[in-house]
Amino acid sequence: MSEFDRQQGLICAAFAVHAWRLLKQYETLTRDLHPAQRYEATLTVCVLQSLSTNCWALYEHLEQRSSEVLGALDTFVDSLLREREVHVTSTFEDIEPSARAVLRSIRNAPSHPRMKVTDPPTTGYTTVKDPSGLVTTMRLVASPDLDSNGNLEPRARRRTGGNLQRARVFTIELPLGRLTALAEEMALVLAQPTVENWDNEELLPLK
Numbered sequence: 001m002s003e004f005d006r007q008q009g010l011i012c013a014a015f016a017v018h019a020w021r022l023l024k025q026y027e028t029l030t031r032d033l034h035p036a037q038r039y040e041a042t043l044t045v046c047v048l049q050s051l052s053t054n055c056w057a058l059y060e061h062l063e064q065r066s067s068e069v070l071g072a073l074d075t076f077v078d079s080l081l082r083e084r085e086v087h088v089t090s091t092f093e094d095i096e097p098s099a100r101a102v103l104r105s106i107r108n109a110p111s112h113p114r115m116k117v118t119d120p121p122t123t124g125y126t127t128v129k130d131p132s133g134l135v136t137t138m139r140l141v142a143s144p145d146l147d148s149n150g151n152l153e154p155r156a157r158r159r160t161g162g163n164l165q166r167a168r169v170f171t172i173e174l175p176l177g178r179l180t181a182l183a184e185e186m187a188l189v190l191a192q193p194t195v196e197n198w199d200n201e202e203l204l205p206l207k
Contacts, residue, residue: 015054016190019047023184041135041176045125048183049110055186056107059100073189074099080178087173091120097170105142105170114141118150120169128173138179142170 023043030038055073062069077099080086090097097105112124121141128137145156145167152160152167160166174182 013191013193016051016187017194019051020184020187020191023047023180023187027180035132035134040180041127041138044176044180044183045110045138047187048106048179051183051186051190052103052107052110054190055103058190059103069192070189073103073186076185077102077182080174080182083178085175086178088171090170091166092168092170101170102172106140106172109140109142112148115148116150118146120146120150120164120167121171122146122148122150135176137173137175139171139173144168 026040026043030040055070059070081088081097081099081102088097088102092101108123109125112122114122114124114126120143123141123143123146125138125140127135128139130136145153145160146164146169147153150164152162152164156167
């Protein structure tokens with residue numbers, strides 16, 4: 001981790017610390033409230049939107065060295081993908097989506113609430129209907145070949161031959177608790193430069 005530029009990384013890292021504390025504090029403050037009075041879905045989407053953008057910028061900045069700093073996040077996402085309640089579908093060429101591919105795919109979704117149903121789905125996020133009427137599962141979609149109306153982007157028409165069903169689409173459905181856990185893990189990893197003696201293979205706890 002020592003190759004990561006500590007001075008330049010401190011802004012993102014300090015933001016991540018505050019994001020992590022915000023999620024933890026909200027969890028504590030709302031623990032005794034009725035589920036209908038808790039708004040963790042809204043908070044988590046807002047936090048994930050910023051963290052995933054910072055995280056992807058760091059991936060691109062570090063390039064081949066990213067595993068030294070973000071390896072713990074890769075491990076967490078790999079484990080997340082194996083969980084039974086997490087559902088992933090993809091028409092990308094990757095046979096098995098890597099952690100980096102997943103994070104690349106979801107970084108834009110929280111910025112685009114899906115306003116209408118299209119087939120294939122457009123980039124964005126929506127909830128999965130639950131009999132309780134509460135938000136229990138979020139669906140994140142990345143469709144780089146489609147515009148917001150569900151039409152093929154000009155650059156994608158040549159590759160697909162104008163066939164919408166050949167558009168690349170990545171979809172992941174996460175229970176709200178696992179989505180929050182992903183945001184917390186992302187914050188914890190990005191926050192490491194603020195921790196004393198952070199140059200360590202193991203993640204150091206935040207306070």
